[in-house]
Amino acid sequence: MTSPDLIPLADAESIRRLDHLTCERQHISSLALMERAASRCTERLLAHYPDNRHWTIVAGAGNNGGDGLAIARQLQLRGHHITAYHPQHRPTSPNHTANAARLKRLIPTHDLAAYIPPTRGIQIDALYGVGLNRPLAAADTDLIRAMNRAPVPTVAIDLPSGLRADDDSPAPIIRAARTLCLGCPKAALLWQENEEYVGTLELVPIDLDRDALADTPAAARWLTAAWLRDQYRPRRRFAHKGDAGRLLIVAASRGMTGAAIMAAQAALRGGCGLLTAHLPAVCCSAYHAAVPESMTDADAHPDHNTRLDHDIPADALLVGCGLGTHPDSAALIADLNTRYHDRAILWDADALNLIARDSALQQLPPRSILTPHPGEFARLYGKALTHDRERIPAAQALAARMGAVIVLKGKYSIISAPDGTTVINPTGNAGMAKGGSGDVLAGLIAALLAQGYASFPAACLGTYLHGLAADLALETSAINSLTASDIIAAIPTAWRSIACTPA
Structure with a gap:
């Protein structure tokens, strides 16, 4: 690039x-x-x-x-x-x-x-x-x-x-x-x-x-709003909800419904047209109340995800937010790898931990994105990084090995494609160091995948918007008070800075 x-x-x-x-x-x-x-x-x-x-x-x-x-x-x-x-x-x-x-x-x-x-x-x-x-x-x-x-x-x-x-x-x-x-x-x-x-x-x-x-x-490049505006795909004036993409979220477990809720809310703010969440039965009522715009598909197990009983139409998938690490969920990942091999899939949170444990799960679909925080990255990479100078070459090495786009989260998140193309995201602040922020990022990027963005531009645009929304949220919040919900609420304003096209 x-x-x-x-x-x-x-x-x-x-x-x-x-x-x-x-x-x-x-x-x-x-x-x-x-x-x-x-x-x-x-x-x-x-x-x-x-x-x-x-x-x-x-x-x-x-x-x-x-x-x-x-x-x-x-x-x-x-x-x-x-x-x-x-x-x-x-x-x-x-x-x-x-x-x-x-x-x-x-x-x-x-x-x-x-x-x-x-x-x-x-x-x-x-x-x-x-x-x-x-x-x-x-x-x-x-x-x-x-x-x-x-x-x-x-x-x-x-x-x-x-x-x-x-x-x-x-x-x-x-x-x-x-x-x-x-x-x-x-x-x-x-x-x-x-x-x-x-x-x-x-x-x-x-x-x-x-x-x-x-x-x-250069080993990497600084991501800019100007470049992202060139990647932005304006919505057609005659578009309907099917044109805006179908996203399937496979997430949550008992006590972790909030992760699926935040990912879903961010995905809707990110622009996906139709959203379905596959959840354990115990999570469905709370999820319905928080995300009325979404459909649900209840897993056969009440507490954690085990399998899909049928194909759910989807242009892209988000797997992992609050999923848990039960062996049944590992089997589900293997099934999704096969069932949706031709779709774009974002793997996050516990899905990453399950993938790191089992080499058989590491043959991912070719349009995959992985969004690890440093701990998850260490498990996937095989060792913890000891200095920030290692972040760029390590992200590039993992992207090449996994054949997937890697978003190594943190201050100045690193986004690396399998071919070595790497950018540094400049947006975001320390207020994002709070539970739920990663679920918001996953939902945003997955929504872009569902709308037809290629994996690397989707990862770049979603990561930039996520950090920018957090920066904008500080106009009415404080660094210690910022929550994932504040970031979700600021996504529309962040979008306006990129989607600077006539209504």
């Missing part, structure tokens, strides 16, 4: 190449591209901190420092109070030198050695960017420690200084409250091991050349 709307996860060499090609093809200088990047950062800073008027900019000798000095000048021209530190007694990059001269025409600047931690306002870290590949000098180590002692928030430009883009980083590292990442995401910013340094991550587009972005090789 090569699309300019899917942004490559970039290393330092790729960033240099992208900058060069952008300048060449857009007929601009590297200094002009830096000015553009600084302008985008300045806009974000003013939006995030509208009441702040005092800024301390700490700029290194390279181009990251040049970005910081350009930001300082743009803020000063807007009437803000600026304190700027940068090297004044050692060589600097040409663009740093140019921006330092521009700033000095407006205000005096200070040498890095004279840095004093600010006591008010916002501190901007522009010491080192993506090119850092060596141990820090003693002076810079001391400077970073001093910056971390400042009693004000720090915003890092591109990366927190001291953090290497795609490798482990020795201490010290700037502890940023927010990181404005320029152009392309960098791998280390996405690892939970670096959470205390990155803070809130925000990708800042700087209009890099579209063809160069598409041609840049």
